[in-house]
Amino acid sequence: MNIGAAEQASGLPAKTIRYYEDIGLLVPARQQNGYREYGRTDVHKLAFLKRARGLGFSIEDCRALMSLYEDRNRASADVKALAHRHLHRIEVKLTELEGLRGVLAHLIDACHGDTRPDCPILDDLAGLLEGKA
Amino acid sequence: MNIGAAEQASGLPAKTIRYYEDIGLLVPARQQNGYREYGRTDVHKLAFLKRARGLGFSIEDCRALMSLYEDRNRASADVKALAHRHLHRIEVKLTELEGLRGVLAHLIDACHGDTRPDCPILDDLAGLLEGKA
């Protein structure tokens, strides 16, 4: 099947599929006219990549996951470790964002939000950490 | 003061300070030898930018925040609205990441993580959504 059909079948944009070929993630066969030829296995792998990317794995993680996937002698511990590292990164990010949310919510709450220029948000950014009682 | 001193005073790397000039966020005066000249106000603004970036505001948001900061006739409502949009984006991101965390934690938990190749994580990626009872 052509790339258009692979796009439909896998859910990945053709542009992305070509990009994955560029970086050597999934290199399909070629037809005589130069068109890319995607088989069942290819489409399956594309869907695999889509799912992995959807779970937030980096391209390099995906590369590793693909090779684990294709390795019949893999140890599930390796997969688990990879996923665990990823989960950890997500948790770090979550903590970070929760912190930001807290500060922002606080500042927004303190800002009256009317036509006057007085604004605790700008005061904070400007470093005017007022110690108001 | 030179850029090095501004770096110390503001906490922003010189590279970043130059970049901010490139994009017109903060354009300092120049000394006769061509060196950038940062005054008290400039350093203050750099610290403002650092804080804003630290809160996750985009460069474009920072640009808007700076101009609001400098506008003595601003309405705090505008600042609040901007911050609120940002908070919203953060919350969306949080929800997204929490979803990922949930799925990943579940998969990791289901994976025995030993030397055998059998792995629920790869099964999920491969689209083998088993309906095991």
Next chain:
DNA sequence: TATAAAGCCTCCTGCAACTGGACGGTCAAG
């Protein structure tokens, strides 16, 4: 005073993971 080291300058490249667009060849339908 000579020179070396530190600090400054500009410009270019690269990162992640694509997306959009330009320009041109190929293929199936009418």
Next chain:
DNA sequence: CTTGACCGTCCAGTTGCAGGAGGCTTTATA
């Protein structure tokens, strides 16, 4: 035979800088 959909390659842009090359200026030291 022409039109239009589909495919190809290549280049630029996105976000927010960081790293480094190559070349000034200034400062500190011998």
